[in-house]
Amino acid sequence: xxxxxxxxxxxxxxxxxxxxxxxxxxxxxxxxxxxxxxxxxxxxxxxxxxxxxxxxxxxxxxxxxxxxxxxxxxxxxxxxxxxxxxxxxxxxxxxxxxxxxxxxxxxxxxxxxx
Amino acid sequence: xxxxxxxxxxxxxxxxxxxxxxxxxxxxxxxxxxxxxxxxxxxxxxxxxxxxxxxxxxxxxxxxxxxxxxxxxxxxxxxxxxxxxxxxxxxxxxxxxxxxxxxxxxxxxxxxxxxxxxxxxxxxxxxxxxxxxxxxxxxxxxxxxxxxxxxxxxxxxxxxxxxxxxxxxxxxxxxxxxxxxxxxxxxxxxxxxxxxxxxxxxxxxxxxxxxxxxxxxxxxxxxx
Numbered sequence: 001x002x003x004x005x006x007x008x009x010x011x012x013x014x015x016x017x018x019x020x021x022x023x024x025x026x027x028x029x030x031x032x033x034x035x036x037x038x039x040x041x042x043x044x045x046x047x048x049x050x051x052x053x054x055x056x057x058x059x060x061x062x063x064x065x066x067x068x069x070x071x072x073x074x075x076x077x078x079x080x081x082x083x084x085x086x087x088x089x090x091x092x093x094x095x096x097x098x099x100x101x102x103x104x105x106x107x108x109x110x111x112x113x114x
Numbered sequence: 115x116x117x118x119x120x121x122x123x124x125x126x127x128x129x130x131x132x133x134x135x136x137x138x139x140x141x142x143x144x145x146x147x148x149x150x151x152x153x154x155x156x157x158x159x160x161x162x163x164x165x166x167x168x169x170x171x172x173x174x175x176x177x178x179x180x181x182x183x184x185x186x187x188x189x190x191x192x193x194x195x196x197x198x199x200x201x202x203x204x205x206x207x208x209x210x211x212x213x214x215x216x217x218x219x220x221x222x223x224x225x226x227x228x229x230x231x232x233x234x235x236x237x238x239x240x241x242x243x244x245x246x247x248x249x250x251x252x253x254x255x256x257x258x259x260x261x262x263x264x265x266x267x268x269x270x271x272x273x274x275x276x277x278x279x280x281x282x283x284x285x286x287x288x289x290x291x292x293x294x295x296x297x298x299x300x301x302x303x304x305x306x307x308x309x310x311x312x313x314x315x316x317x318x319x320x321x322x323x324x325x326x327x328x329x330x331x332x333x334x335x336x337x338x
Contacts, residue, residue: 002210002242009127016130017123027118031127038241038271088267088303096303104271106127112118 003043007051010108011058018057023113028062030110034103035070035084061111070103131246134214138221138249147226148332149217149234151250153272156238158258159282161189162315164233168196170325175230175332180204180220182212182237189235200224211242214249231332240265244272251335254278259292266300273304277331278311280324285314 014029033039048063070083076095083103085091090098126132142149154160161181168177178200181189190203204220206212212220217234226232234250236243255276257265260283266273273279279301281294294312301308309327313320 002245005209005211005213005242005246006127009130013125013127013130017121021121023121025118038245108123108125108127110123111121113121114118 004047007047011051011055013108014058025114026058026061027112028064030064032066032068032107032109034068034105036103037106041065068102068105071101072098073101074098131213135247135249138214138218146336147229148335149232149250151234151236151248151253153236153243154256155240158256159315160235160256161192163256163282165196166315166321167325168198170321172197176228178224178229178232180234182206184208206237210239211237211246212248213246217248230336240269240272244275252277252331256280256282259283259286259290263293263297266304270304273301278309281312282315284312285317
């Protein structure tokens with residue numbers, strides 16, 4: 001249940017960004033996270049709803065997220081494949097010399113504010 | 115109400131914690147104090163391994179232990195009987211991990227001026243502690259034989275962030291389908307540089323190699 005900790009970090013950072021840019025009204029916050037980042041979007045959304053109520057600056061901000069698909073790169077046949085379906089073993093050549101190219105991200109993508 | 119504008123942030127959620135961890139690491143380096151973040155699942159033998167480690171290194175180094183748990187002080191109580199220089203118990207208040215700020219609070223409360231080595235015994239969990247940099251100089255984890263050799267496949271991140279992997283409870287290997295070659299292969303697949311130490315904290319087997327590594331890491335970090 002790391003979603004609550006993650007939400008507290010996101011909100012702290014949004015508050016900091018708002019202060020730096022002299023923003024007083026935040027309409028939306030968009031996060032992006034990888035398919036294999038270990039985040040459960042529904043939990044994150046629930047934690048956001050609960051915590052945002054305690055923070056006036058984002059109380060009315062819409063919570064949005066985008067998921068970055070997990071893609072693995074194969075060192076042997078120099079190709080990529082979807083990580084979730086095939087895991088560590090390359091479906092093209094059977095090699096295990098494979099590395100996650102993307103899919104572990106946890107980012108604040110953008111905010112809409114004035 | 116004005117016109118809303120889109121601000122592209124593209125910043126890791128963990129950036130604030132990562133920054134705080136870097137600051138703490140730099141301060142510990144300046145103070146010549148080595149902080150080890152020790153992680154594992156509950157029941158892998160962290161406290162017993164620490165007890166053994168203190169027996170081996172306690173007369174050569176000034177050691178402090180920070181126990182982090184959601185509740186209770188049973189671990190700190192056990193460690194306090196080892197003759198370690200300092201021990202404190204931190205409660206995370208329900209949180210499943212420690213972050214850099216919580217680690218700093220613990221270190222400040224304990225006081226590290228007279229210590230060479232501090233071990234942070236993180237909350238028993240293979241997921242969240244791996245995501246939050248505590249500011250430690252090195253990270254280590256314990257995987258015990260009954261947990262199975264497939265864990266590097268299931269919890270890749272923690273194996274990626276650890277410098278050392280202790281495989282504990284090797285005294286019970288005959289009773290489990292635990293494949294030592296496989297666990298080494300899987301762990302190296304996640305992290306080619308990981309150092310692996312098979313031990314039994316109960317019998318003491320393998321403790322010398324682990325303690326030698328820890329001592330060497332601390333001495334290098336603390337060198338003036």
